[in-house]
Amino acid sequence: MAGDEPVSIWLRPERQERSGPGRRPGFSREQITRTAVQIADTGGVDAATMRRIAYELGTGAMSLYRYVPRRDDLYDLMIDLAMSEIELPAGPSGDWRSDLTLLAGQIRAAGLRHPWLVALLTSRPNLGPHLLRVHEFGLSALDGLGLDIDDMTGLVGILGDYVHSAIRREISWLEEAGRSGLDPERWKRDYIGPYVRQVVESGAFPLFSRTMLDSRTAHLTPGERFGHGLDRVLDAIAALITSSRSSRSQEG
Amino acid sequence: MAGDEPVSIWLRPERQERSGPGRRPGFSREQITRTAVQIADTGGVDAATMRRIAYELGTGAMSLYRYVPRRDDLYDLMIDLAMSEIELPAGPSGDWRSDLTLLAGQIRAAGLRHPWLVALLTSRPNLGPHLLRVHEFGLSALDGLGLDIDDMTGLVGILGDYVHSAIRREISWLEEAGRSGLDPERWKRDYIGPYVRQVVESGAFPLFSRTMLDSRTAHLTPGERFGHGLDRVLDAIAALITSSRSSRSQEG
DNA sequence: TTCATTTGCGTACATGGTACCTGAAAGGCT
DNA sequence: AGCCTTTCAGGTACCATGTACGCAAATGAA
Numbered sequence: 001m002a003g004d005e006p007v008s009i010w011l012r013p014e015r016q017e018r019s020g021p022g023r024r025p026g027f028s029r030e031q032i033t034r035t036a037v038q039i040a041d042t043g044g045v046d047a048a049t050m051r052r053i054a055y056e057l058g059t060g061a062m063s064l065y066r067y068v069p070r071r072d073d074l075y076d077l078m079i080d081l082a083m084s085e086i087e088l089p090a091g092p093s094g095d096w097r098s099d100l101t102l103l104a105g106q107i108r109a110a111g112l113r114h115p116w117l118v119a120l121l122t123s124r125p126n127l128g129p130h131l132l133r134v135h136e137f138g139l140s141a142l143d144g145l146g147l148d149i150d151d152m153t154g155l156v157g158i159l160g161d162y163v164h165s166a167i168r169r170e171i172s173w174l175e176e177a178g179r180s181g182l183d184p185e186r187w188k189r190d191y192i193g194p195y196v197r198q199v200v201e202s203g204a205f206p207l208f209s210r211t212m213l214d215s216r217t218a219h220l221t222p223g224e225r226f227g228h229g230l231d232r233v234l235d236a237i238a239a240l241i242t243s244s245r246s247s248r249s250q251e252g
Numbered sequence: 253m254a255g256d257e258p259v260s261i262w263l264r265p266e267r268q269e270r271s272g273p274g275r276r277p278g279f280s281r282e283q284i285t286r287t288a289v290q291i292a293d294t295g296g297v298d299a300a301t302m303r304r305i306a307y308e309l310g311t312g313a314m315s316l317y318r319y320v321p322r323r324d325d326l327y328d329l330m331i332d333l334a335m336s337e338i339e340l341p342a343g344p345s346g347d348w349r350s351d352l353t354l355l356a357g358q359i360r361a362a363g364l365r366h367p368w369l370v371a372l373l374t375s376r377p378n379l380g381p382h383l384l385r386v387h388e389f390g391l392s393a394l395d396g397l398g399l400d401i402d403d404m405t406g407l408v409g410i411l412g413d414y415v416h417s418a419i420r421r422e423i424s425w426l427e428e429a430g431r432s433g434l435d436p437e438r439w440k441r442d443y444i445g446p447y448v449r450q451v452v453e454s455g456a457f458p459l460f461s462r463t464m465l466d467s468r469t470a471h472l473t474p475g476e477r478f479g480h481g482l483d484r485v486l487d488a489i490a491a492l493i494t495s496s497r498s499s500r501s502q503e504g
Numbered sequence: 505t506t507c508a509t510t511t512g513c514g515t516a517c518a519t520g521g522t523a524c525c526t527g528a529a530a531g532g533c534t
Numbered sequence: 535a536g537c538c539t540t541t542c543a544g545g546t547a548c549c550a551t552g553t554a555c556g557c558a559a560a561t562g563a564a
Contacts, residue, residue, distance in 0.1 A: 008447045015510085021562040022510030049551065060513040062553075071552065119375060122417070125424050127447065132457050139459035149462045150469050154484055158414060165374070165413040172377050195260045195379065205384050207391035210401045217402050232406055235495060236488030243487060267541085273531040275542040301520065312544035314522075323521065511560075520551075528543075534536090 009073040010128060027057060029067050033077040037114065040078065044175070045116035048078075075120050080128035082114045088134070092141045097234055099141035103134070104163050104230050111167035115175060118167045135160075146245045155237050162233045170222050261325040262380065267318075279309060281319045285329040289366065292330065296427070297368035300330075327372050332380035334366045340386070344393045349486055351393035355386070356415050356482050363419040367427060370419045387412075398497045407489050414485045422474050 014029045035056050039048040050071060054061040068074045086106045092099050111118045121131075138156040147155070200209040217225055266281045287308050292300040302323060306313040320326045338358045344351050363370045373383075390408040399407070452461040469477055 008443060011447050011450070020510085021508060021560095023512080023560040025511065027511095050553080051551075054513090061551095062513050062515095062555095063511080065553070066511060066513095122420065123371060123375065123424075127444075127451070132451065132460055136457045136460050139463075143459060148468075149459070149466050152459070153463045153467075154481060157417075157481070158410075158485065158488070161413040161417040162410060164417070165409075168374065172375075191260060192379075195263050198263070199379075199384065205388045207395060207401070207404070208384055208388050211391075211405045214401050215405075216400075229406060229409070232492060233410065233488075236410070236485075236492055239491030239495075240484060240488055243491075273538085273540050275529040275531095275540080277542065279542095298520095302522080303520080306544090314524095314544050314546095315542075317522070318542060505564100507562105507564080509561085509563100512558085514557095515555090517554085518552090521549090523546105523548080525546090526544095529541085531538105531540090533538080 008127075009069065009076050012069065012073075014067065025066070027059070027063065027067060029077060030081075032057070032064055032067055033074065033081050036074055037078050037081055040116045041114055045120065072124070075124065076126055076128060079117065079120050079126050080130050082110055082117045083128065083130035083134055085113070086110055086130070086134055088137045092137070092143070096141045096145065097238070100138065100159060100234060100237075101230065103138055103141070104159065107134070107163050108167055108226060111171065115171050118164050118171065122164050122168070142241075145241055147241065151240075151244050155240060159233060159237065162229060166226050166229055170226065260379075261321070261328050264321065264325075277318070279311070279315065279319060281329060282333075284309065284316055284319055285326065285333050288326055289330050289333055292368045293366055297372065324376070327376065328378055328380060331369065331372055331378050332382050334362055334369045335380065335382035335386055337365070338362055338382070338386055340389045344389070344395070348393045348397065349490070352390065352411060352486060352489070353482065355390055355393070356411065359386070359415050360419055360478060363423065367423050370416050370423065374416050374420070394493075397493055399493065403492075403496050407492060411485060411489065414481060418478050418481055422478065 015025060032053060036048045036053050039052055039056060050064055051061045054064055057063075064074075068077070088103065088106065120126075135156065138159065139152050142152045142155055196212060199205060200212055203209075217228065220228070267277060284305060288300045288305050291304055291308060302316055303313045306316055316326075320329065340355065340358065372378075387408065390411065391404050394404045394407060448464060451457060452464055455461075469480065472480070
């Protein structure tokens with residue numbers, strides 16, 4: 001009765017308010033999702049088990065299955081709830097660069113608030129309404145610049161790839177450190193340090209070693225590093241906009 | 253005795269060949285890793301359980317822990333084994349663009365041969381020797397072009413972000429479909445189709461809808477699509493190389 | 505009231521990682 | 535040879551997890 005048909009969660013509306021017979025629901029999808037998000041925020045996504053969520057709601061694990069078909073669907077709902085927090089203007093400002101900077105910053109903020117978000121987002125296909133909304137804003141920022149829809153989708157994709165990967169890089173060390181129970185600084189020194197030192201001293205990877213030794217970005221805050229990389233990507237997008245436009249004007 | 257100290261697997265060498273007393277090992281890390289890879293290739297990474305791997309080797313699950321401290325470490329070993337299959341020339345050719353194209357193609361091939369590879373690779377920090385080797389080749393392709401090490405690392409990063417994300421996009425639909433037991437085409441039609449159709453018909457996301465309806469890349473093979481996106485990224489890298497170079501020559 | 509319907513949720517099972525422990529090899533020493 | 539020390543093999547067991555099943559309680563309609 002639970003997950004018999006593999007139908008997208010977005011096409012499985014919650015039981016509606018109807019006025020027939022039967023017991024009234026005591027919970028809701030949103031309430032369950034919100035609880036799951038809260039647990040995952042503080043204890044990691046693995047802590048948000050069905051039992052734990054139910055316990056937090058003061059009920060039994062199996063009650064949740066009246067609202068959510070499968071655990072995986074709950075993941076989709078969590079993603080969508082987190083994406084719903086992203087605040088964007090109603091339409092693009094006309095300055096695509098600042099629009100995309102804003103967009104990237106909002107996604108990063110959501111990714112840091114919910115350290116599990118990007119990992120889930122990139123580990124499964126997701127087309128939740130709020131992801132679509134965010135994606136649409138990215139496309140709209142590039143609309144009207146003379147690009148065709150495939151170019152626009154491609155550029156938003158490159159931006160998304162960077163943003164997701166950068167956030168993951170920013171988070172994954174913290175996560176991994178947390179799993180060992182140590183604080184990140186100490187973990188980096190004791191766990192990663194010795195290995196990297198050995199790699200550098202082996203001399204086998206000279207350019208990688210230069211990254212480790214000569215980097216001038218090591219002292220930057222994570223946020224500054226994110227911004228640097230983002231600027232690089234936006235420069236690339238700018239270059240592609242002009243080249244794509246000129247090649248199209250040659251064609252037409 | 254198993255995973256007491258959280259020390260990188262790369263610093264925990266396998267029990268050496270020594271000539272003291274004691275029973276001889278019947279297996280090896282590599283043998284176990286190879287078996288795990290084989291299972292994951294055909295049945296997905298979730299099928300490669302400790303019990304299943306042990307069964308395939310004709311032994312008990314607990315025997316594996318003589319060779320691998322934790323399951324997570326086995327993931328790292330699997331990643332490294334898959335990366336070891338990537339064949340690269342000894343050094344860069346002097347044509348950075350063809351070098352990076354070769355590199356991307358090799359990674360894509362490995363990612364398709366081992367559908368679990370990219371998911372694991374991007375879900376946890378990994379610094380295995382073969383990943384370092386591949387990374388080093390990417391850096392070497394950009395060496396000597398007048399970029400500093402941070403720029404080089406940044407550009408290889410952008411390339412990697414695209415390659416990983418593109419491979420994941422290419423695979424994740426297949427994976428998701430496989431989980432339902434349906435063939436991908438049917439799954440896409442029955443599972444995704446109705447939802448996308450509803451989204452398009454709602455009119456709420458006009459640009460996303462144009463991607464779905466007007467896309468001129470829909471008929472391309474996955475490989476061609478990958479190549480298109482890659483070219484775009486390489487164009488962007490080319491643009492950044494010239495801009496980075498010119499800004500540096502202004503400074504000095 | 506009686507009944508159909510829907511929710512709440514305890515119980516139970518399959519599957520996973522892995523700690524612990526006992527016994528079996530395998531070489532060195534006397 | 536016989537014994538000792540070291541190492542490997544792997545059974546048993548424990549705990550956590552997703553979730554199928556079934557029944558009791560609630561609720562409105564007839």
